[in-house]
Amino acid sequence: MEAAVRTTCPYCGVGCGVIAQVDADGQVSLKGDPDHPANHGKLCSKGTALADTLGSQDRLLCPEVNGQRTDWNAALNRVAEGFARTIEEHGPESVAFYVSGQLLTEAYYVANKLMKGFIGAANIDTNSRLCMSSSVAGYKRAFGADAVPCSYEDLELADLVVLVGSNAAWCHPVLYRRIVDAKRARPDMRVVVIDPRRTDTAEVADLHLGVRPGSDAVLFSGLLGYLFRNGHLDRDFVDAHTQGASAAVSAAMASVPSLASAASQCGVSARALAQFFEWFAATERTVTVFSQGINQSSSGTDKVNTIINCHLLTGRIGRPGMGPFSFTGQPNAMGGREVGGLANQLAAHLELSSGRDRNLVQSFWGAPRMAGQAGLKAVDLFHAIDAGRIKAVWIMATNPVDSLPDADRVRDALKRCPLVVMSDCVRQTDTTALAHVLFPASTWGEREGTVTNSERRVSRQRAFRAAPGEARADWWIISQVARRMGFGEAFAYESPAQIFAEHARLTGLSNGRRRAFDLSGLAALDQAGYDALEPVQWPVRADRPEGTARLFEDGRFFTDTGRAQLVAVTPRGPVHAPNREYPLVLNTGRVRDHWHTLTRTGQSARLSAHVSEPYAELHPDDAGRHGIEDGSLVRVVSARGEVVVRTRVSERQRPGSVFVPMHWTDQFASCARVDSLVEAVVDPISGQPESKHTPVRIESLRTAWHGFLLSRERLNLEAVDYWICARAGQTWRYELAGVADVQDWAGWAREVLGGGADWIEYSDAAAGRYRAARIVDGRLDVCLFVARAGALPGQERLLPLFDRGTLSAADRLAALSGQSGGSAAAPAGPVVCACFGVGETRIQEAITKQGLTTVEAIGELLQAGTNCGSCVPELRRLLQTEACGRESA
Numbered sequence: 001m002e003a004a005v006r007t008t009c010p011y012c013g014v015g016c017g018v019i020a021q022v023d024a025d026g027q028v029s030l031k032g033d034p035d036h037p038a039n040h041g042k043l044c045s046k047g048t049a050l051a052d053t054l055g056s057q058d059r060l061l062c063p064e065v066n067g068q069r070t071d072w073n074a075a076l077n078r079v080a081e082g083f084a085r086t087i088e089e090h091g092p093e094s095v096a097f098y099v100s101g102q103l104l105t106e107a108y109y110v111a112n113k114l115m116k117g118f119i120g121a122a123n124i125d126t127n128s129r130l131c132m133s134s135s136v137a138g139y140k141r142a143f144g145a146d147a148v149p150c151s152y153e154d155l156e157l158a159d160l161v162v163l164v165g166s167n168a169a170w171c172h173p174v175l176y177r178r179i180v181d182a183k184r185a186r187p188d189m190r191v192v193v194i195d196p197r198r199t200d201t202a203e204v205a206d207l208h209l210g211v212r213p214g215s216d217a218v219l220f221s222g223l224l225g226y227l228f229r230n231g232h233l234d235r236d237f238v239d240a241h242t243q244g245a246s247a248a249v250s251a252a253m254a255s256v257p258s259l260a261s262a263a264s265q266c267g268v269s270a271r272a273l274a275q276f277f278e279w280f281a282a283t284e285r286t287v288t289v290f291s292q293g294i295n296q297s298s299s300g301t302d303k304v305n306t307i308i309n310c311h312l313l314t315g316r317i318g319r320p321g322m323g324p325f326s327f328t329g330q331p332n333a334m335g336g337r338e339v340g341g342l343a344n345q346l347a348a349h350l351e352l353s354s355g356r357d358r359n360l361v362q363s364f365w366g367a368p369r370m371a372g373q374a375g376l377k378a379v380d381l382f383h384a385i386d387a388g389r390i391k392a393v394w395i396m397a398t399n400p401v402d403s404l405p406d407a408d409r410v411r412d413a414l415k416r417c418p419l420v421v422m423s424d425c426v427r428q429t430d431t432t433a434l435a436h437v438l439f440p441a442s443t444w445g446e447r448e449g450t451v452t453n454s455e456r457r458v459s460r461q462r463a464f465r466a467a468p469g470e471a472r473a474d475w476w477i478i479s480q481v482a483r484r485m486g487f488g489e490a491f492a493y494e495s496p497a498q499i500f501a502e503h504a505r506l507t508g509l510s511n512g513r514r515r516a517f518d519l520s521g522l523a524a525l526d527q528a529g530y531d532a533l534e535p536v537q538w539p540v541r542a543d544r545p546e547g548t549a550r551l552f553e554d555g556r557f558f559t560d561t562g563r564a565q566l567v568a569v570t571p572r573g574p575v576h577a578p579n580r581e582y583p584l585v586l587n588t589g590r591v592r593d594h595w596h597t598l599t600r601t602g603q604s605a606r607l608s609a610h611v612s613e614p615y616a617e618l619h620p621d622d623a624g625r626h627g628i629e630d631g632s633l634v635r636v637v638s639a640r641g642e643v644v645v646r647t648r649v650s651e652r653q654r655p656g657s658v659f660v661p662m663h664w665t666d667q668f669a670s671c672a673r674v675d676s677l678v679e680a681v682v683d684p685i686s687g688q689p690e691s692k693h694t695p696v697r698i699e700s701l702r703t704a705w706h707g708f709l710l711s712r713e714r715l716n717l718e719a720v721d722y723w724i725c726a727r728a729g730q731t732w733r734y735e736l737a738g739v740a741d742v743q744d745w746a747g748w749a750r751e752v753l754g755g756g757a758d759w760i761e762y763s764d765a766a767a768g769r770y771r772a773a774r775i776v777d778g779r780l781d782v783c784l785f786v787a788r789a790g791a792l793p794g795q796e797r798l799l800p801l802f803d804r805g806t807l808s809a810a811d812r813l814a815a816l817s818g819q820s821g822g823s824a825a826a827p828a829g830p831v832v833c834a835c836f837g838v839g840e841t842r843i844q845e846a847i848t849k850q851g852l853t854t855v856e857a858i859g860e861l862l863q864a865g866t867n868c869g870s871c872v873p874e875l876r877r878l879l880q881t882e883a884c885g886r887e888s889a
């Protein structure tokens with residue numbers, strides 16, 4: 001048994017500490033780190049299942065050029081020469097890097113240094129642009145710095161937590177658990193959830209405001225006016241520490257003159273809104289949490305500032321239990337902000353627009369030519385590729401063909417780009433398919449570096465296993481290309497510790513507390529110090545070696561005047577409103593157990609069992625109006641494209657809205673890339689796309705048959721109209737449907753699945769049923785069940801057959817009947833508890849048959865909800881549904 005390694009979860013911006021232990025057989029066990037201040041030992045379902053995702057299946061294991069395996073030297077030379085030649089012929093603005101919040105800070109720092117200081121352009125942007133750049137812009141306008149004021153402990157110290165545009169229960173589960181636990185300990189603490197959808201986050205809420213999509217700025221402008229009119233302002237704080245209050249209040253009151261006006265514009269009851277305004281006004285210790293629901297908007301920056309305005313007017317900032325608190329999406333979105341990963345920033349929170357700052361960085365780096373102006377933000381950067389202005393792009397650890405808006409245009413642009421380079425750990429994504437050069441990157445558990453979470457806490461990611469094949473760290477790959485471009489001296493790094501020390505030195509350079517971001521207290525870290533680095537919140541200075549929990553305690557901000565700025569906002573609606581052709585509003589987002597484009601969580605059977613198919617959730621009124629049944633297949637169509645997904649009809653959705661998750665790609669579904677629907681509309685200040693407000697229509701898809709397929713290997717099902725792929729045990733599970741009737745199923749099966757000598761089949765042409773199993777070397781390889789209509793057997797009973805050696809006669813029969821013998825589990829329905837694999841059907845049965853009335857009772861009987869707690873809101877909802885059923889019976 002090797003020594004335990006303390007590291008940090010690679011998923012969301014909570015940044016939970018994880019302890020990894022590798023046994024003598026190389027098996028990895030993981031648990032939450034009880035000493036990490038972000039999570040105190042807790043992990044959510046994704047963190048708990050991290051060990052499932054460590055396999056080397058699907059990994060990119062060696063460098064490739066034009067689809068051919070090559071060695072590192074050849075691939076690095078190809079990229080260095082390609083970039084150098086493009087720069088020589090077309091100038092530095094003709095090349096770009098598109099990087100990611102998955103990168104560690106050290107790699108981010110080196111990429112930014114190469115682009116902005118040595119190539120001499122600022123065309124480096126990041127997928128964090130899609131997640132939190134409106135918060136960055138809002139904080140900078142208000143505080144003069146991209147500085148999150150709060151700490152996680154403020155969520156527990158608050159008397160009122162307002163969650164707006166945040167489904168924390170699914171997207172930041174461990175922080176959600178901290179809020180739930182705090183409320184349980186102090187029932188008087190209040191929680192308000194503001195979201196058009198009634199998500200699981202609302203399960204803890206004293207009040208849920210299901211506002212009209214896009215109306216958040218109206219709501220907080222209404223609140224600002226209410227606070228002013230009713231004398232709920234901190235006059236001393238406003239006079240001593242802020243500017244712009246009068247203009248901000250006047251603008252708010254001009255747009256939203258009364259509470260009644262706010263309620264009508266937001267589409268909520270005046271009574272409910274008055275309740276929220278009264279609670280906010282009366283509660284000194286208030287934290288307002290905001291996330292993608294606020295940021296991903298064409299007026300996201302203004303929305304952020306309307307929230308901050310309310311905190312500044314009431315002086316609720318810089319003290320325990322209060323403040324405007326953005327939750328970042330990715331594990332190192334904050335680290336990217338710190339090193340200048342955004343095209344409009346320099347490094348160390350220095351300004352690209354300042355000649356003084358540019359000179360400072362240039363001389364620190366010994367850089368030959370500094371970028372003189374901001375580069376292209378993500379959406380514009382890919383438009384420039386589309387227009388042929390950018391001719392070489394290096395994409396690192398992200399999948400823009402699926403995650404950028406107007407995603408089909410992004411794909412077309414990359415197809416035409418003369419040089420596309422990708423560093424990734426995964427071999428086959430929708431973006432790697434278009435790359436000329438592939439660099440195999442090491443990933444979580446194999447690499448060393450730091451990340452910064454949503455509360456400014458810098459934590460170490462540490463390696464506990466060797467990288468497979470020839471995979472190398474991102475910082476090494478970038479430095480090697482830089483050396484080959486002639487910048488050897490400035491990129492002669494031997495370790496991430498060296499890079500971190502340089503980065504920390506730069507943050508302290510000519511700072512003198514002019515900039516919030518300061519790691520100068522860590523600038524002298526040597527390798528041993530770096531190895532032992534404990535999680536710490538910046539600023540970390542000589543006088544604050546223990547870090548800083550809360551900013552602005554002294555009422556001093558980082559604007560020129562030292563005062564915080566209230567920003568006058570006139571609320572604007574989304575750019576594209578629903579219309580006759582596209583009458584519904586599409587909202588995109590995450591599901592509980594998946595992450596980004598499924599490259600990691602898609603490898604885990606238990607994570608794939610919670611939501612295994614992409615879906616469109618819509619209100620019963622809309623479903624009825626469009627003649628759509630729950631569970632049927634639909635087309636969701638926008639002016640940009642379409643997806644085909646399964647319907648979920650739910651009262652939790654606001655009428656007029658549709659929610660479709662963002663995770664599915666062409667690797668996992670026939671047609672479910674939701675960003676192919678989204679318009680490339682951005683906030684004019686932050687450049688963040690409006691991912692939550694695309695007008696769409698929804699149409700039923702008539703199918704002639706449906707079915708499923710279990711297979712040992714991934715399959716190419718291009719010929720099938722509808723397919724979805726998900727991990728199930730050791731196999732891959734496909735849901736299938738077809739538009740046209742099939743006359744010859746046996747021929748179809750062989751054509752789609754390939755040949756093989758040993759097939760067993762059952763066919764009932766009159767009833768429209770066909771079942772087949774292909775046996776290879778005596779073992780079950782594929783089984784297929786299709787039907788024209790009606791239910792199919794549960795798949796759970798078939799999965800154990802794939803674990804057997806040579807199939808017996810009974811097994812062969814079972815492969816066609818769907819009834820395996822032995823102890824196979826009964827159908828459990830969709831998995832609710834991923835930790836213990838407890839399905840919805842079992843829980844419902846237990847509630848009704850055993851008369852269970854509490855989450856604790858379910859846990860005692862079935863274990864569900866007793867580990868990570870991510871499913872507790874769903875358990876509570878199932879209890880409520882059953883209770884309602886009993887009452888109405």
Ligand code: SF4
Nearest residue numbers: 009011012016044047
């Ligand atoms: Fe990872 Fe979950 Fe913690 Fe996020 S909340 S860092 S996904 S364990």
